Amino acid sequence: MAAGSRQAALEAEGLVKRYPDAGALRTVLDRVSLRLEPGETVAVTGPSGSGKSTLLHLLAGLETPDGGTVRLLGQDLAGLGEAARSRLRRRHVGFVHQFFHLLPTLTVEENVRLPLELDGVDAGRARRRARALLAAVGLAARAGDFPEQLSGGEQQRVAIARALAPHPAVVLADEPTGNLDPAAAAGVLDLLEAAVREHGAALVLVTHSAEAAARAGRVLALRGGRLVEAP
Numbered sequence: 001m002a003a004g005s006r007q008a009a010l011e012a013e014g015l016v017k018r019y020p021d022a023g024a025l026r027t028v029l030d031r032v033s034l035r036l037e038p039g040e041t042v043a044v045t046g047p048s049g050s051g052k053s054t055l056l057h058l059l060a061g062l063e064t065p066d067g068g069t070v071r072l073l074g075q076d077l078a079g080l081g082e083a084a085r086s087r088l089r090r091r092h093v094g095f096v097h098q099f100f101h102l103l104p105t106l107t108v109e110e111n112v113r114l115p116l117e118l119d120g121v122d123a124g125r126a127r128r129r130a131r132a133l134l135a136a137v138g139l140a141a142r143a144g145d146f147p148e149q150l151s152g153g154e155q156q157r158v159a160i161a162r163a164l165a166p167h168p169a170v171v172l173a174d175e176p177t178g179n180l181d182p183a184a185a186a187g188v189l190d191l192l193e194a195a196v197r198e199h200g201a202a203l204v205l206v207t208h209s210a211e212a213a214a215r216a217g218r219v220l221a222l223r224g225g226r227l228v229e230a231p
Ligand SMILES: Nc1ncnc2c1ncn2[C@@H]1O[C@H](COP(=O)(O)OP(=O)(O)O)[C@@H](O)[C@H]1O
Pocket: 019, 020, 028, 046, 047, 048, 049, 050, 051, 052, 053, 054, 055
């Protein structure tokens, strides 16, 4: 890091991703660059199939780019082995999936505790953190329920509590309000914004919703594989 410059939370440079398609390779992301400072929110829009989820997966190190680099808190993901990369992800990235991805056989509280326990946080601390987060998302009374007993909006709030449990420096949310009614969607955006405000997290919010995008500091769009300023 250059002296005097603040370290970016997340820095992607020249990302390229190609997938096989009908016997050829199709370029889904074509030299995509993105830099997020701590506390910054960027909305990413774009039609279905434009590569939004692919971009988030690359940023999280869940998939490997065919070109370009991702630096998370200054660390180049390509320079890390699989184990170090998943440790970095577990500690510093909160990923909110479009369809929640809660584990059905664990209770709500166990789902929220899981990333902490995988990271070696002791059981008492993990339980306290999970309960505080569930209270913050208005679900303290549902801690012992199983995901299937909750509505979609409630499940997404649990998924957000789980993503925020380790105080991640970067939150990547893939259409987190896509399956929610407007009131539940507004509640989910409030929670994500609170994480940004209270912990200085950087947030990438993939969304189809104009209202959600309007709440972000910066709005970018994927078009033809390029990431451009949205009009
Ligand atoms: N694992 C994969 N293998 C092959 N093609 C993929 C894979 N993942 C995504 N794609 C293709 O890449 C394009 C972008 O997908 P995606 O990132 O899911 O778009 P979005 O999230 O914007 O709807 C789509 O055409 C999709 O079919």
